[in-house]
Amino acid sequence: DGGITQSPKYLFRKEGQNVTLSCEQNLNHxxxxxxxxxxxxxxxxxxxxxxxxxxxxxDIAEGYSVSREKKESFPLTVTSAQKNxxxxxxxxxxxxxxxxxxxxxxxxxxxxx
Amino acid sequence: xxxxxxxPQNLTAQEGEFITINCSxxxxxxxxxxxxxxxxxxxxxxxxxxxxxxxxxxxxxxxxIQEKHSSLHITASHPRDSAVYICAAVLLxxxxxxxxxxxxxxxxxxxxxx
Numbered sequence: 125d126g127g128i129t130q131s132p133k134y135l136f137r138k139e140g141q142n143v144t145l146s147c148e149q150n151l152n153h154x155x156x157x158x159x160x161x162x163x164x165x166x167x168x169x170x171x172x173x174x175x176x177x178x179x180x181x182x183d184i185a186e187g188y189s190v191s192r193e194k195k196e197s198f199p200l201t202v203t204s205a206q207k208n209x210x211x212x213x214x215x216x217x218x219x220x221x222x223x224x225x226x227x228x229x230x231x232x233x234x235x236x237x
Numbered sequence: 238x239x240x241x242x243x244x245p246q247n248l249t250a251q252e253g254e255f256i257t258i259n260c261s262x263x264x265x266x267x268x269x270x271x272x273x274x275x276x277x278x279x280x281x282x283x284x285x286x287x288x289x290x291x292x293x294x295x296x297x298x299x300x301x302i303q304e305k306h307s308s309l310h311i312t313a314s315h316p317r318d319s320a321v322y323i324c325a326a327v328l329l330x331x332x333x334x335x336x337x338x339x340x341x342x343x344x345x346x347x348x349x350x351x
Contacts (some may be wrong), residue, residue, distance in 0.1 A: 164343070166241070166323070166342055166343045167323070168339035168341070169338055171340060178315065186271035212278055214280060222267040222285060222327045223268040223285065223327070225270070225282045226270070227282065228272075228279065229252075230277070230278065231278040231279065231280075233278070235242075
């Protein structure tokens with residue numbers, strides 16, 4: 125079955141620790157996205173990638189880093205510089221272009237200990 | 238002020254009622270999406286439209302480009318329709334070109350009682 129997987133479902137971070145959220149897709153999509161969702165707020169774009177080995181900052185990239193070494197994978201690292209990392213993180217993918225459907229993963233909930 | 242605004246923020250209905258959720262945006266767009274988020278957090282794309290009207294089962298989405306407004310309608314609502322409904326737009330940028338970046342509304346929490 126084609127789709128997007130995110131792992132883990134829940135992730136706990138200690139103060140000063142970097143953590144990496146996984147996102148994998150087997151839909152042969154060129155574009156991948158990371159969004160953050162906070163209670164009562166709309167989703168906000170962290171980073172996006174249109175093609176392998178290329179990515180751009182979104183609206184709230186500070187404290188995050190990404191890589192896109194393979195078409196199928198777009199991991200997100202939440203660094204210790206992100207002072208308020210507790211949120212729900214969603215990964216999405218699509219074929220390239222402005223008028224295409226984005227497919228979302230199930231999300232990872234990050235909590236700070 | 239957000240570039241994409243939804244109303245209402247919360248909506249409660251009785252089973253069978255006709256439901257309308259509204260979305261307005263302040264700048265030009267190339268496409269508008271309606272998404273459904275289930276209580277567990279997963280998001281499903283319902284519609285993507287750039288003009289006119291689309292229908293899928295009991296769901297209908299319309300968009301008026303001139304008025305910068307879109308609506309999502311649910312006919313004969315059912316408790317299983319309870320979810321958060323989100324509109325998201327692909328905003329036009331300088332030069333008139335845009336990629337697939339979405340700008341999201343805050344979401345509408347819909348609860349349908351039996």
